[in-house]
Structures are given as C-alpha cells and as structure tokens.
Amino acid sequence: MVKTHGNEFRPDYAVAPGEVLGEELEVRGMTQQELAKRTGLSPxxxxxxxxxxxxxxxxxxxxxxxxxxxxxxxxxxLESEYQQALPWDYE
Structure with missing residues (x-):
C-alpha cells in the first residue's frame, strides 16, 4: 500500500543504499574488500x-x-530517502 503525506508520494518500501551499493559492485565485478581498499574505509x-x-x-x-x-x-x-522511509515501513 502506498502512503501519502500531503501531496507528497511515498511508496511503502525503502531501498537501502547498501543494496544499491552491493548491486553496483556486482555489476562492476568489484568485491567489498576491493572497495574498502580503494576508498580507505574498513572492510x-x-x-x-x-x-x-x-x-x-x-x-x-x-x-x-x-x-x-x-x-x-x-x-x-539514497540515504536520506531510506532514513525518511524507515518509520513508514513499520506502520
């Protein structure tokens, strides 16, 4: 079911940025370990x-x-939309 807030359309689901990141890494043939190394972030x-x-x-x-x-x-x-949608996922 779709929720609305005023005139603003909000789907009743949210896609986590990490899901998008995982798919992007898969498309590129890059591992999470490689991304960590290239960005300097911890695995x-x-x-x-x-x-x-x-x-x-x-x-x-x-x-x-x-x-x-x-x-x-x-x-x-993506992060902002995901965080805003979270409470709506649990209604």
Missing part, C-alpha cells in the same frame, strides 16, 4: 553498509564518488 564498515546496518556519511559518499564515479549527492539522497 567491516563496507559490509555493514551493504547489510544496511550502517549509514552512508558525507565523507563516505565522497569516497564512493571518487572510487565509483557516482556523485556523492546520489548516495546522500
């Missing part, structure tokens, strides 16, 4: 993001932009 943090246990910070988004060529704003918008 545990990358795993945690992919599993939707950790959020993407502005610093992380910039590192993803430099490494994957996908704008930092893209990652931050």
């Amino acid at each position: 545990n943090y990358i795993v945690s993001v992919v599993q939707a246990k950790s959020s993407i910070t502005p610093e992380t988004a910039l590192k993803f932009e430099r490494t994957l060529g996908m704008p930092a704003d893209y990652w931050l918008n």
Whole structure:
C-alpha cells in the first residue's frame, strides 16, 4: 500500500543504499574488500553498509564518488530517502 503525506508520494518500501551499493559492485565485478581498499574505509564498515546496518556519511559518499564515479549527492539522497522511509515501513 502506498502512503501519502500531503501531496507528497511515498511508496511503502525503502531501498537501502547498501543494496544499491552491493548491486553496483556486482555489476562492476568489484568485491567489498576491493572497495574498502580503494576508498580507505574498513572492510567491516563496507559490509555493514551493504547489510544496511550502517549509514552512508558525507565523507563516505565522497569516497564512493571518487572510487565509483557516482556523485556523492546520489548516495546522500539514497540515504536520506531510506532514513525518511524507515518509520513508514513499520506502520
């Protein structure tokens, strides 16, 4: 079921940024370990993001932009939309 808030459309599901990241890595043939090495982030943090246990910070988004060529704003918008949708998932 779709929820609305005023005139704003909000689907009743949210896609975690980590899910998008995992798919992007798969398409590129890149492992999480390789992404960690290229970004200077810990492998545990990358795993945690992919599993939707950790959020993407502005610093992380910039590192993803430099490494994957996908704008930092893209990652931050995904994170923001995901966080905003979370409470609605549990109604």
